[in-house]
Amino acid sequence: MEAFSIKKMILGKTRLEVSRVGFGGIPIQRPSENEAIRVVQRAVQLGINFFDTSVGYGTSEPRIGKALQGQREEVVLATKGGWRDGEMVQGSLRVSLEQLKTDYIDIWQFHNVSSLDTYSSLFRTDGPMEAAIEALSEGTILHLGISSHSLEVAREAVISDQFDTIQFPFNLVYRNAAEELIDLAKKHDVGFIGMKPFAGGMIPRAKLALKYVLQFENVLPDPGFETIEQVEEIVSIIESPLNITRKEHAEMELIRTELGTKFCRQCGYCQPCPNGVSISLIMIAPVMWNLWPLESLSSNWYNEAIESGTRCVQCGECEAKCPYQLPIREMIKENMIFHSKRKEAGN
Ligand code: SF4
Ligand code: SF4
Structure with a gap:
């Protein structure tokens, strides 16, 4: 099946040429397996070539693995895994390779490193970073990334020059701090994968939300997909003119005002609660x-x-x-x- 041509971008120092929008792997756990496979295959058919998932996303990896059989060379596979210690990195990676039916992961990411303390622990002797570097030298990982909701961790990771990509939430509601990070990532040539471009489904206007994020040429938005209609809608937005009108700027401001006061960025600074509230x-x-x-x-x-x-x-x-x-x-x-x-x- 020949893929349509779609706008592309280069993802930082990975030098991978990826579609201007990625495919986030959380929501395809929701439909039936057959439907999920059709959603992934429709995305490939329309030119989306970047798939991002995690060993922690239930059925996501196995479904993506099944859907992409026979097309491995045409796509970029990014996944994330556990990193408590080196063994966990190796174990997560083994499971991902098996579930995704592949012998290499294009971008393997330390999943959700949430504080500076845990970030430092990646670098201890015989620790997670050493295991990841070993996988890089063996070729089971081609590039190393990290995902976080903490600005401090993300900033440290970018300036460390140890990572090829950073994955961080970025949308029109959560923008100020992230905009600073985007510039930093550009300076260090670190690929920026923007998670939650629709604020986890809280921003109802996909076109507006995507147009906002696409203004940043080094950000690869990574929305989740559940249906073929969503894939088709997003691809048609990518392919349409992306200039933002004054009316749209005003609408963005309205959404920001309405959602900004209720949108949790998952940074975790409020925790722990002394009474054990999650x-x-x-x-x-x-x-x-x-x-x-x-x-x-x-x-x-x-x-x-x-x-x-x-x-x-x-x-x-x-x-x-x-x-x-x-x-x-x-x-x-x-x-x-x-x-x-x-x-x-x-x-
Ligand atoms: S509620 Fe907690 S996790 Fe959410 S934005 Fe505030 S500090 Fe961060
Ligand atoms: S008890 Fe309630 S108000 Fe107090 S820190 Fe915990 S969640 Fe917050």
Whole structure:
């Protein structure tokens, strides 16, 4: 099947030529396997050649692996894995290679390194970084990346010049801090993979959200896809003129004002809660319901995390630590109600 031509970009020092939009692998856990495979194959047919997943995304890797059989050389596969120690890096990588049905990963990323302490631990002797470097020398990994929600970690990773890519949230709501990081990544020639271009489904206007992100020529937006219609819509946006009108600027500002006060960036600065509330998980309950499969949302661990909200004593300690001044106490209450309603409705 011949792929359509689509706008392309070079992803930093990897020098990989990738489609101007990537394929984020979380939501394809939601449809049936056959449908998920059709979604991936339609993306390839329309010219998307960058697929990003994680060993931690349930059925995502096996589905992408099945869908891309016979087309390995035509795509760039990026995945992420655990990194508690070197053994975990090797174990995650083995599973990813098997699930993705390949003998090499184009970009392997340390998944969600959340604090400077954990970032430092990557570099200890016989630690995760050494295991990743070994995989690079063996050729099972071609490029090394890192993903994080913490600006400090991302900044350190970029300036260290140890990574070929950085994956960080970037959308029109969460922009100021990230814009600084984008410039830094450009300066260091580190490929910037922009996760959550639609703020996890919270920005309803895909065209507007994507046009915003595409202004940054070194950012590869990586939205998640669940249906063929979504793939076709996004590709048609990429191929259309990307100039932003005054009206669209005003609409962006409106979305920013409305969502900015309620959008959790998952930076984790508010944690830990002295009463054991899983704050950042509860804060993104609506995003989870937009993107993750029902099995994950019905799992014990997730329901226990939401239930932990009942232990909130409204002390406000977390709000004092949130750099975005989010009304965490109020949002915990709202999101617990939201979760129980969606759970009852089963969707
Ligand atoms: S307000 Fe609630 S969630 Fe925040 S720190 Fe206090 S107990 Fe924990
Ligand atoms: S509530 Fe605030 S501090 Fe906590 S993860 Fe979200 S944005 Fe970060």
